[in-house]
Amino acid sequence: MANQAALLTEVFYALADPTRRAIVGRLGRGPASVSALAAPFAMALPSFMKHLSVLEKSGVIRSSKDGRVRTCELSPKTLGRAEAWLAGQRAIWEARTDRMSAFAERLHQQELEREPGPQRPRR
Amino acid sequence: MSQDRNAPGAEPHDLVIDRLVRAPRPTLWRAWTDPELLKEWWCPKPWTTEVRAFDLRPGGAFHTYLRGPDGGSSDNPGAFLEVVPQSRIAFTSMLLGGWRPATPWMPFTAIVTLADEGEGTRYVAKVMHADQASRDRHEEMGFFDGWNTCIDQLEALARERAPG
Numbered sequence: 111m112a113n114q115a116a117l118l119t120e121v122f123y124a125l126a127d128p129t130r131r132a133i134v135g136r137l138g139r140g141p142a143s144v145s146a147l148a149a150p151f152a153m154a155l156p157s158f159m160k161h162l163s164v165l166e167k168s169g170v171i172r173s174s175k176d177g178r179v180r181t182c183e184l185s186p187k188t189l190g191r192a193e194a195w196l197a198g199q200r201a202i203w204e205a206r207t208d209r210m211s212a213f214a215e216r217l218h219q220q221e222l223e224r225e226p227g228p229q230r231p232r233r
Numbered sequence: 234m235s236q237d238r239n240a241p242g243a244e245p246h247d248l249v250i251d252r253l254v255r256a257p258r259p260t261l262w263r264a265w266t267d268p269e270l271l272k273e274w275w276c277p278k279p280w281t282t283e284v285r286a287f288d289l290r291p292g293g294a295f296h297t298y299l300r301g302p303d304g305g306s307s308d309n310p311g312a313f314l315e316v317v318p319q320s321r322i323a324f325t326s327m328l329l330g331g332w333r334p335a336t337p338w339m340p341f342t343a344i345v346t347l348a349d350e351g352e353g354t355r356y357v358a359k360v361m362h363a364d365q366a367s368r369d370r371h372e373e374m375g376f377f378d379g380w381n382t383c384i385d386q387l388e389a390l391a392r393e394r395a396p397g
Contacts, residue, residue, distance in 0.1 A: 199339075200248050203360055209274035211254045211356065214264040218256035 129153070130161050134184065137171060141183035144173075248360040255353045262319050262347060275299075276307075286330060289316055294330025310335060314342070321346050 133147055148158045162182065165171045173182045254261060264270045268284035275282040276299045286294035291314055299307040312330055315323040323344045326337035340363040348355045 199341075199360065199362070200250075203248055203250050203358060205277060206275065207250045207252055207356065207358055209277070210261075210264060211252050211256075213270070213274040214254055214256040214261045214354075217264055217270070218260045221260060 129158075130165055133161060133165060133182075134170060137182060137184045141181050144180045144182060147182060246362045248358075248362075250358045250360070252356045253350060253353055254356050257352075258319055258347050258349055258354045261354050261356060265322065265345070272297075286310075288330060289313060289322075291315055292328075292330065292332050295324050296330075309337075311337070315344075319347065 129151060132150075136142060136147060136150075144159075144162065147162070148155060151158055162171070162173070166173060166182075169185055171182050172185045173180050175181075264274065266289055268287040271287070272282040272284050275284075275297060281300050283298040283300070284296070285298050286296035288294045293313045293316075294310070295313050296310045299309070309326065310329055311324055311326045312328040312332070313322065313324045314328075315321060321344065323342065325342040327335055327340050327342065329335050341360055343358060343360045345356065345358045348357075
């Protein structure tokens with residue numbers, strides 16, 4: 111599970127950016143060359159390449175070069191659909207449970223402050 | 234910790250999430266069962282939760298509608314299956330209020346249990362998903378819409394967890 115958590119953190123950050131999400135969305139329909147991927151974005155190529163590099167480092171996508179054409183595709187290892195599906199669900203439920211825990215603990219503190227016990231000094 | 238975690242046994246595509254919370258059981262129960270409180274923690278900021286139905290009894294509707302900062306949304310109708318005050322809530326996306334069948338993009342049943350442990354509460358959420366075959370079938374039926382919602386939520390999570 112620890113490996114999965116670390117992987118998820120990487121994937122979170124990779125997907126935290128709308129450009130990168132759009133790239134992943136596009137690659138969900140099949141592999142594409144860098145120039146085809148970059149075309150819809152009003153962005154200098156070096157900036158676009160940075161996004162690709164974050165995605166590739168996180169393992170979300172992979173790329174290969176054939177002559178002068180670099181082609182990108184979703185990495186089946188990281189975003190294998192079933193795994194991505196379950197990993198996404200786990201991330202959502204883990205975070206939800208963390209928020210619930212933190213919220214209940216704050217609520218409890220408020221409850222303690224509101225009902226002063228006999229040993230609690232009055233202010 | 235060693236007791237059965239919401240038997241029957243866990244399948245590979247089940248999630249079991251387990252926390253020891255430093256608050257008494259009635260406080261957790263309140264956080265979960267008061268919709269005004271639930272919406273404070275149900276989804277990650279800056280997403281917001283609208284509780285469209287919260288009829289806390291078996292067969293009662295449990296419907297949340299989540300909104301993202303950039304116009305994204307996630308509609309999650311469902312129903313409660315079992316409610317044991319102060320200790321257990323089961324709910325599903327596969328039924329609506331009044332036991333009406335649903336065809337959710339994400340079929341699941343979740344069971345949350347609360348138990349006293351020391352000064353705090355042991356909170357266990359078990360989320361059971363449909364088997365691989367129905368998941369694959371689902372995928373053909375438009376999985377990507379659902380996956381996009383997932384990615385939206387992941388994005389929100391990432392923002393929430395980002396330092397600073």
